[in-house]
Amino acid sequence: MKKSRIILCTIFTTCLFLFLIGIILYSFGLLKIIPHHSTDSSSASSAVAFTSTTEPVSPAKHLKTPIIVLDPGHGKSSAQMTSEERKAAGWLYSPPKKGWGEWRHWKSHTIWQDCEGHDCIQRVPTGGSCWYKIEDGDRDTEPQINLRHALIAKDALEEMGYTVRMTRTNNDENPSMTKRLTYCYPEQDTTKPPDAALFICLHANAGGGQGSYYIQLSGQYDQAGIPPDYIQKGNQLGQIINQQIVDDTSLLANLDGVYTGYPELILFCKSPIPIAYLEIGFFDHPDDCKILQSESTEIGNAIAKGIDKYCKNYLSTGLSDE
Numbered sequence: 001m002k003k004s005r006i007i008l009c010t011i012f013t014t015c016l017f018l019f020l021i022g023i024i025l026y027s028f029g030l031l032k033i034i035p036h037h038s039t040d041s042s043s044a045s046s047a048v049a050f051t052s053t054t055e056p057v058s059p060a061k062h063l064k065t066p067i068i069v070l071d072p073g074h075g076k077s078s079a080q081m082t083s084e085e086r087k088a089a090g091w092l093y094s095p096p097k098k099g100w101g102e103w104r105h106w107k108s109h110t111i112w113q114d115c116e117g118h119d120c121i122q123r124v125p126t127g128g129s130c131w132y133k134i135e136d137g138d139r140d141t142e143p144q145i146n147l148r149h150a151l152i153a154k155d156a157l158e159e160m161g162y163t164v165r166m167t168r169t170n171n172d173e174n175p176s177m178t179k180r181l182t183y184c185y186p187e188q189d190t191t192k193p194p195d196a197a198l199f200i201c202l203h204a205n206a207g208g209g210q211g212s213y214y215i216q217l218s219g220q221y222d223q224a225g226i227p228p229d230y231i232q233k234g235n236q237l238g239q240i241i242n243q244q245i246v247d248d249t250s251l252l253a254n255l256d257g258v259y260t261g262y263p264e265l266i267l268f269c270k271s272p273i274p275i276a277y278l279e280i281g282f283f284d285h286p287d288d289c290k291i292l293q294s295e296s297t298e299i300g301n302a303i304a305k306g307i308d309k310y311c312k313n314y315l316s317t318g319l320s321d322e
Contacts, residue, residue: 152300
């Protein structure tokens with residue numbers, strides 16, 4: 001008798017447990033109750049069956065979206081920046097140099113270790129040095145032009161599906177070149193590997209001339225982590241974007257679209273990823289100035305179109321044409 005009670009209790013407990021499991025699965029949508037009709041039309045009874053709603057999931061076709069960094073050159077005049085603003089923007093104060101600026105290079109074969117004038121590649125422009133003074137980057141008119149083109153390009157790229165980071169978003173900012181490069185990294189965390197695919201510097205020119213060109217990389221760059229085809233990629237990128245601007249706007253190609261005389265740019269010497277540097281028109285030339293004002297949308301869209309063309313042809317991951 002006692003043994004029978006134990007058996008009945010066990011059966012009851014097991015049934016209750018299975019019932020509770022069924023209720024839980026049903027509440028999470030993993031099971032559904034469907035009526036099971038008898039094949040006998042004379043029978044009014046129906047049974048309840050539990051059927052799993054979980055179906056085999058085919059792998060989604062994911063294509064990594066490239067992250068693009070757009071860098072509208074220059075910004076707020078250094079004379080209008082407080083010491084706190086300069087420091088927050090990545091500029092350094094050097095007592096030996098008696099002023100604010102930044103170092104042109106990393107120590108050779110490192111990254112995020114400023115050279116401080118030694119243990120580096122020592123590539124500098126004629127008459128220049130490893131130290132770049134903050135005031136050397138001050139410009140009138142140009143910062144507004146650069147930002148306008150960058151914002152238009154950003155909108156166009158985002159419509160295409162790209163993720164875009166801006167090194168500045170208004171004309172009250174003037175980050176150092178070194179600070180701008182932090183946008184190559186996730187959440188600007190330079191202890192992690194860079195996750196951006198391309199860095200695009202957008203500038204306008206002055207000083208006599210007409211038309212648009214990209215600045216060519218050449219020679220040796222020794223920052224750690226750059227790909228062996230760093231120079232080739234940057235020049236391909238610059239050439240494609242500049243040609244798209246010439247094709248889609250009224251701007252001419254200055255110097256056949258490429259300037260070869262300034263390969264020592266800070267951004268070239270410090271960037272961890274392929275980089276292009278565009279000088280889009282001469283804002284002090286009357287014809288170019290009109291184009292820069294009246295064709296901003298066309299210029300910004302051409303920048304985006306050129307970047308997209310490069311990604312689809314030269315990046316191993318990117319957006320499909322579909």
